[in-house]
Amino acid sequence: xxxMAPGDAADGGWAAVTPEHGSSLExxxxxxxxxxxxxxxxxxxxxxxxxxxQLFGYVGIEAVLDQMKIKTxxxxxxxxxxxxxxxxxxxxxxxxxxxxxxxSRKASQPSQEERIPKTVQLQSVTHxxxxxxxxxxxxxxxxxxxxxxxxxENCWDPIIKYINEQYERYLRExxxxxxxxxxxxxxxxxxxxxxxxxxxxxxxxxxxFMRRLSKIVNVVPVIAKADTLTLEERAEFKQQIQADLKxxxxxxxxxxxxxxxxxxxxxxxxxxxxxxxxxxxxxxEHQVNGKRVLGRKTKWxxxxxxxxxxxxxxxxxxxxxxxxxxDLKDITHNVHYESYxxxxxNESNRPALxxxxxxxxxxxxxxxx
Amino acid sequence: MAVAVGRPASDDLRNLSLSGHxxxxxxxxxxxNKSTSQxxxxxxxxVGETGIGKSTLMDTLFNTKFESxxxxxxxxxxxxxxxxxxxxxxxxxxKLxxxxxxxxxxxxxxDDSYKxxxxxxxxxxxAYLQEELKIKRSLFNYHDTRIHACLYFIxxxxxxxxxxxxxxxxxxxxxVNIIPIIAKADTIAKNELHKFKSKIMSELVxxxxxxxxxxxxxxxxxxxxxxxxxxxxxxxxxxxxEVKxxxxxxxxxxxxxxxxxxxxxxxxxxxxxxxMLIRVNMEDLREQTHTRHYELYRRCKLEEMGFKDTDPDSxxxxxxxTYEAKRNEFLGELQKKEDEMRxxxxxxxxxxxxxxxxxEKDLHEKFDHLKxxxxxxxxxxxxKKKELEEELNSFQKKKAAAQLLQSQAQQAGSQQTxxxxxxxxxxxx
Numbered sequence: 001x002x003x004m005a006p007g008d009a010a011d012g013g014w015a016a017v018t019p020e021h022g023s024s025l026e027x028x029x030x031x032x033x034x035x036x037x038x039x040x041x042x043x044x045x046x047x048x049x050x051x052x053x054q055l056f057g058y059v060g061i062e063a064v065l066d067q068m069k070i071k072t073x074x075x076x077x078x079x080x081x082x083x084x085x086x087x088x089x090x091x092x093x094x095x096x097x098x099x100x101x102x103x104s105r106k107a108s109q110p111s112q113e114e115r116i117p118k119t120v121q122l123q124s125v126t127h128x129x130x131x132x133x134x135x136x137x138x139x140x141x142x143x144x145x146x147x148x149x150x151x152x153e154n155c156w157d158p159i160i161k162y163i164n165e166q167y168e169r170y171l172r173e174x175x176x177x178x179x180x181x182x183x184x185x186x187x188x189x190x191x192x193x194x195x196x197x198x199x200x201x202x203x204x205x206x207x208x209f210m211r212r213l214s215k216i217v218n219v220v221p222v223i224a225k226a227d228t229l230t231l232e233e234r235a236e237f238k239q240q241i242q243a244d245l246k247x248x249x250x251x252x253x254x255x256x257x258x259x260x261x262x263x264x265x266x267x268x269x270x271x272x273x274x275x276x277x278x279x280x281x282x283x284x285e286h287q288v289n290g291k292r293v294l295g296r297k298t299k300w301x302x303x304x305x306x307x308x309x310x311x312x313x314x315x316x317x318x319x320x321x322x323x324x325x326x327d328l329k330d331i332t333h334n335v336h337y338e339s340y341x342x343x344x345x346n347e348s349n350r351p352a353l354x355x356x357x358x359x360x361x362x363x364x365x366x367x368x369x
Numbered sequence: 370m371a372v373a374v375g376r377p378a379s380d381d382l383r384n385l386s387l388s389g390h391x392x393x394x395x396x397x398x399x400x401x402n403k404s405t406s407q408x409x410x411x412x413x414x415x416v417g418e419t420g421i422g423k424s425t426l427m428d429t430l431f432n433t434k435f436e437s438x439x440x441x442x443x444x445x446x447x448x449x450x451x452x453x454x455x456x457x458x459x460x461x462x463x464k465l466x467x468x469x470x471x472x473x474x475x476x477x478x479x480d481d482s483y484k485x486x487x488x489x490x491x492x493x494x495x496a497y498l499q500e501e502l503k504i505k506r507s508l509f510n511y512h513d514t515r516i517h518a519c520l521y522f523i524x525x526x527x528x529x530x531x532x533x534x535x536x537x538x539x540x541x542x543x544x545v546n547i548i549p550i551i552a553k554a555d556t557i558a559k560n561e562l563h564k565f566k567s568k569i570m571s572e573l574v575x576x577x578x579x580x581x582x583x584x585x586x587x588x589x590x591x592x593x594x595x596x597x598x599x600x601x602x603x604x605x606x607x608x609x610x611e612v613k614x615x616x617x618x619x620x621x622x623x624x625x626x627x628x629x630x631x632x633x634x635x636x637x638x639x640x641x642x643x644x645m646l647i648r649v650n651m652e653d654l655r656e657q658t659h660t661r662h663y664e665l666y667r668r669c670k671l672e673e674m675g676f677k678d679t680d681p682d683s684x685x686x687x688x689x690x691t692y693e694a695k696r697n698e699f700l701g702e703l704q705k706k707e708d709e710m711r712x713x714x715x716x717x718x719x720x721x722x723x724x725x726x727x728x729e730k731d732l733h734e735k736f737d738h739l740k741x742x743x744x745x746x747x748x749x750x751x752x753k754k755k756e757l758e759e760e761l762n763s764f765q766k767k768k769a770a771a772q773l774l775q776s777q778a779q780q781a782g783s784q785q786t787x788x789x790x791x792x793x794x795x796x797x798x
Contacts, residue, residue, distance in 0.1 A: 058458070059431050059456070060643065061463050061651075063647065065404075067649070071587075071656065074587065077393075077396050100387045100390075103385065128384050129386075130384070131387060131390070132394040134394045134397060177668050181660050294389075317391075330403065342504050
């Protein structure tokens, strides 16, 4: 999945040439086909228009793929995910189930008491997980206190501030004269929003939040605790949510504007039909049919988390991790970060004027938008 | 005011063990798939004298025929010719750009030969930097034209590097990954080749030329890179013609005394070059270009423009403020220039006016003078005319008087004769 800035036409130069030249030759095979005439460009400073060339034999260009893989595996990956929702919706359990380990803040700070905070706080926990030689630095940001007050006005402000702060941090690193070789990436790549399973429609809080945040970050809405809905109720709820999102022009991930080619579009359309995923989180294993599965044990049955017939957790996991993780990062980098950068650089005021402390003048390191 | 973000007391990252298969081991594949669909860019710069075999080597390396006519030897200066080709192998699309130095080493005075090359490389960096500094930019589908590898073709003299080579390589080593190769290596015998290679390497080292080091920090490629580095500079032979060897066709050059096989490691180092350049280190070359050479260029350029990371109080500068300051400075300069130009303009106008006034005065004087002269002439002419008229008059009078006298005389004469006649007649009567 390649991210494209909205409004950009498809890159004509690439798409035009390659279909003409069919699948290339097998290695070790020598073909005497005449080569295509390349177009010649004289001025060296103008980007020359490319021409296709037929290879007579195996060159070894495809080895560059392996080279890239080795390099990326060595540097490792970073992934930052944020979970937002009211308390008690199963956010921490969900994250633990996703990454099959105790990554949530509850697990890492067992000494803290569970108490609903007065204001929305953000808590980040970072872990390094490794699988088959691939190292990933995973940061999970939790938002306890979201939507839990009596007056929830502007409860999204701290979250928006946090996200923009990460962009600011990255921007500052990027515009330094002497830059680091690898800029540490703390930007939020995906925000999972937990919708309470009311079964009716989205609440005003949900709409407000998603509307504001889908402009600056990839929002993935999920129906939490979906085991309280029957399948029909689930389908109805989803349709209602999709209609609501459409009415309010909220574009959640995967955004339609960023589909690069028709294959992507087909794939993403299928995903879009199923958004939001109805998920159930569980971190305990039970015995079912002789196998150990993750699930919730109730008196009327065991809800298997990884069973697609029971809940859509596998879909969520596949979307977030197995197929679209890189795409999430790309869209964050190419679209959201770039639009933040444009906004920021277009500001003609000095960035240090802060209405909160009321002091004009140089204040380094802080960024208020 | 930063949002208070709670972090665990110990800030070091903890390693967790997974209790099951999560699935992010597909991440490298996801990343690679994205790059595959976008395509790769690879740009090679070939620096070498005319006729040293650059085009042939490119054809041989990429197993294809890049159509190009050979250059003549009478180019007035060095110019760079860039051509782009799209190659596809299985599902990898490569946008290959080959930049040739036309006319390198042909001039009599080669002092400035390296300049067009350095300018071209800098121009590509500059284009990328401009794109990066734009407010609305699109870096992810930017066609990268920065040079990733520079193949420097050394002439097979058998002795040592030419001074032109040393100077050029010294100028290029901080801007691009240089891979020196000995061209037309089939003119050097094996024992001479070894001496030649070590002479070249020692000359490069003693002159401080930094050529591209094959990376040895990765276990998978460290070994092969280390073994190949020993053979630097690679002695290559290029050929696109095929000769029958045994029962196979192979790329080779046929001489009366034997056949030089391009892909035979005993004959030349072509296979090594291909391994190093394409199959093992292509990605590393691209990375080095971006993280080392481009960053160096960017740093120098920005510092030159006056940006700093910290001000004298060692507080970090905001680029925004610097931009502001720079822009104001620039505008101020422009204003100053404008004022200067205006002043100059006014001055010039004054001068011109004065000149013109002078000229006008002169003209008036001349005119007056002419007029006077004219008047005098006219008067003279009039006088003369009067004189002439008087003369004419007097002449006419004289003529008239003369005529009168004549007529009188005639009359008198005729009267006399008439009288005589009458007398006569009277007498006769």
